Amino acid sequence: MKKVTKAIFPVAGLGTRFLPATKSVPKEIMTLVDRPLIQYAIDEARAAGIKEFIFVTSRGKGALEDYFDHAPQLEAELEAKGKAQLLDVLRDTNMDSGAVAYVRQHKAMGLGHAVWCARRLVGDEPVAVLLPDDVIAAETPCLKQMVEAYQETGGNMVAAMEVPADKTSSYGILDVKEDMGHMVSVKGMVEKPEAGAAPSNLAVIGRYILSPQVLDNLNATQVGAGGEIQLTDAIAKEIGTEGNVYGYRFRGQRFDCGSKAGFLQATVSFGLARDELKDEFSQFLTDISNINRAAE
Ligand code: UTP
DSSP, X not given: OOOOOEEEEXXXXXXXXXXXXXXXXXXXXXXXXXXXHHHHHHHHHHHTTOOEEEEEEOXXXXXXXXXXXXXXXXXXXXXXXXOHHHHHHHHTTOOOTTSEEEEXXXXXXXXXXXXXXXXXXXXXXXXXXXXXXXXXXXXXXXXXXXXXXXHXXXXXXXXXXXXXGGGGGGSEEEEEEEEOSSEEEEEEEEESOOTTOOSOSEEEEEEEEEXXXXXXXXXXXXXXXXGSOOHHHHHHTTTTSSSOEEEEEOSSEEEETTSHHHHHXXXXXXXXXXXXXXXXXXXHHHHHHHHHHHHO
């Protein structure tokens, strides 16, 4: 079985839920504490053994592309001032020459289309897909957990988590064939099912390991739910084939940083997890909730 060494990062979306900020700031550059969302996804991919990073970008995402350039002037200045710790922080974000590739999605036609745009850079091997607005706090990074499980199963794998019944219409939902605990085999997938029509409450979130067949399927996929080319439909075509589809219940907490509420929750959680911030920040949160309670 071929190893997973390539990852696609679809970052070409319009990010309309964060307007007006996303008029000029790509959503994926917005910062959680002090790191852009994309950095969390890159770190997770690196920890899973990814060596080639493919970004699907679009008009207005220049800041994102610049982010991956080295910053020799800044490095020299930090070095001259003896700021070794900051220098380490900066150097940790450096990417090897040739490890990063960009393709453009000329129009925001959905996630499936964005992944399809990267097909020529992927070739005949499995590929991971990470949506940077899904940030996952986990002891073992989520994609690493999946790559380890994938070594046993092969095929196609999607990260899955239980969601409340009234939220299933916001996700791709798995129809479970066999539940093996951390892993389920899948007999169907429905993108954003109508209320009451979900086959389970196991939702797909933004981490995937896909076989080359899924990229082929995207070639032939018609516009699906919401007028977009749906990745779910192309993955679902592999059900029952030799490739098969598995859902992986990852260990960790996922934050939907594509929504304002999710981004704020992630900010609080990641802020509290930082040694240098937690005392001051938790005191502030206690004070503010006391003030709010008193005001009620
Ligand atoms: P979202 O569904 O969050 O869409 O995309 P969006 O456009 O970014 O944000 P809203 O809904 O307008 O606020 C999930 C991921 O898929 C990428 C996005 O950049 C994001 O990382 N995406 C989405 C694309 O690359 N191309 C698309 O056409 C759509």
